[in-house]
Amino acid sequence: MHALLPPPIRPKITYKKIAERDWAESHCDLSIWLIEKNAAKTLLKQCRRSPELIREYDRLSRRGPVAALRLSADDRSGSILCIFVKNQDSTFARLQAAAKSWKEAASLHPVSVALATFGLADSDEWLDAMLAAALAGSALMPQYKEKPEQPSVKSIQVLTDSGAKRFASTEATHDGNYLARWLTAQPPNLLDSHQYREALQALAKQRGWSTEFFGVKELDKLKAGAFLAVARANPHSDAGILRLSYRPRSSKTKGSLSLIGKGICFDTGGINLKSHKGMYDMHTDMQGSAVAVGTLLALSQLNAPYAIDCWLALTENEIGPKAYRPQEVITAANGVTIQVVHSDAEGRMVLADTLALAARNKPDLIIDFATLTGACVQALTERMSGAFSNRDNLRNAIEIAGRNSGERVWSFPMDADFDTDLDSTIADIMQCTMDNKGDHILAARFLNRFVPERIPWIHIDLAAANRSGGLGHVPTEITGFGVRWAVQFMQHHSFAKLP
């Protein structure tokens, strides 16, 4: 296994039917019960340890509304953690509450955990959120320490009548999200464009995906000048576009999806160098590519019945004597010429050629992920990501997938008249404007020039990729945002209903 890939261990997950009255009391160290708030006392009365539970509930309720209560183990079962919640319409609210509950549970350092609900109409949705939070919260991030922290949770038992199939996508999206977060958290001296590619090639081998790499030489032949302009200052010539291909087992494929990711392994800003604060986290500027790979992993684990190609633009954006400069005119692979304005707008440059390359295969849908603009963060904060599409009729589905997955996206306009802001006197298009106004929209209009009109395309500007304190069920600053959204979107997309 490649050292840059996450360890293949995660808690063992089992699903158990609810049979008896005291079903929630398993042989686990800790049982987490999510209980309907308004019927809390009535429900507690039905449990084996009801006298103790009611006594504790009454004691706590004298201080105010009870959010949670804890009971230590007795001779028949482990500890119990009761969390009082309401039926919820919002997946995001459920995920957020689940993360809070998991934090409390994790402080008890359980080795085995049971998850159950009591009196909740949306029981499976709560279990999905709780399982997602438990998996995300117990998955360790990369550590390079003499004594690294060890995972404590070894097994999770989910008490549900629905069975394992109901939670297949919860598990798969966790695996995808964890892969994305793990890769993104790697230090830039270890995960450079060379090592990153090797790690992804190893992963592809493990998963049975085929790979193709377009290195500097091949990209030169393809006249991918926009990508090569960014890679020019690299001290090595390992940059390139990596393609990972998944094909379903059945020969009756229902369509094809291309996932595109921005993989800038470190973004110095280039010759328009960033400040030290602006550069601090720039090893995470490859998160779009990690999310694309994470999505590929999740969809292939779910045996998606369509072909998926994942196109990853892997390079650093370095400074050096060869660095590309403002006012250069660059020709992209589809022949469009670009007037360079700012070397730190490298994401749209590498994506331009990657989109053009992916489009040659005429996929039925393209989705790209990129930590692309500060303007998108200005507009949305880090709670949501921005969505753009060349198809108005996808807008509803894009936002519904956001609400249902809990990874919320907000659609921005893609009207053609924005293009005049990028008019250039010397080239076909300007890379960006000098004043940054509406840069998230202009970046999307820029990318639109590299996607043929006939191909439906969705661009996700990952404003929510990094958020202090985490987001939803994810406790780490690097959120891996996008995998849950994409899996949810594809589950309901017309050409590609998952089995």
Ligand SMILES: [Zn+2]
């Ligand atoms: Zn940049």
